[in-house]
Amino acid sequence: MNRVLPASSLLYAVALPPLVILGLFFVVPLCYLLFVSFMTNSGTSLFDLEPTLINYAEIFTDSFYLLIIRRTLLSTAIVLILCLLIGYPVAFYAARLSARGRMIMLMVMMVPLMVSNVVRAYGWVAILGRRGLVSSSLTGVGLIERPVQYLYSFEAVTLGLLTILLPFMIVSLTNSLTTIDTRYTEAAYSLGASPWRAFLRVTLPLSSPGIASGLMLVTFLTLSAYVTIALLGGPRYKLLVSLVFDSVTTFRWPRAAALSFALLIIALIIAVIIQLVVRPNRVQGKG
Secondary structure, eight states: OOOOOOHHHHHHHHHHHHHHHHIIIIIHHHHHHHHHHTSBOOSSSSOBSOOOSHHHHHHHHOHHHHHHHHHHHHHHHHHHHHHHHHHHHHHHHHHTSOHHHHHHHHHHHHGGGGSOHHHHHHHHHHHHSTTSHHHHHHHHTTSSSSOOOOOSSHHHHHHHHHHHHHHHHHHHHHHHHHTSOHHHHHHHHHTTOOHHHHIIIIIHHHTHHHHHHHHHHHHHHHHTOHHHHHHHHTTTSOOHHHHHHHHHHTTOHHHHHHHHHHHHHHHHHHHHHHHHHHOGGGGGTOO
């Protein structure tokens, strides 16, 4: 006689394979990387089995590393603010289109994501370089006397990251705004609220899950966007992810591991701050 499996057993059977894969290919390597970060750098092998805290101590006490951390935080903050300020009005407009119009608009915004980040970064190199489109155009009309290099600066890195990450923010916000029942706004109008007040007291709080998810997604992608930072920032404008790559290429594996975990800690702290400030759980009545 066939026996029906309990729901809990079926749940475990379905969840076990992905959990095993996650443990083997993510948790175990992450633990090993954490172990390596506490070892000593070696010139002849991957690392020396000599436990030390100097890798972390230098990151959070050395003035050079502190400068890179501040620069990383500033760049991330600027990209987050610009993505939110530019993306929210676009998402607000998209959410009020018909389903067909919204799909077409989002598909058009997704087209740049089909191109590699390397190609898009090199596109900005061609635009912002000393002999690029911007410099040549300004020289041609007489606004500047000689070509100017606009690459390898904070502005170039911020612009490159913004154009790459803005679609992620718009899609996240659009999905959140689309799910808001228009009857809430209509009720606010019927109670005498102005359009601006209805937006601040109804639409904006109800879209907080999309704001939080968009900000977190942009944060994680910004902190790990090595290619764009390397091509547009060059050797003059390095962020924390650049130091990870530099440590790997110079075979300082423990230092690279420690920098990676410092980057992870910063990402988690920013994620917690976003959750505390935006409070997306308010929509479900939990915040």
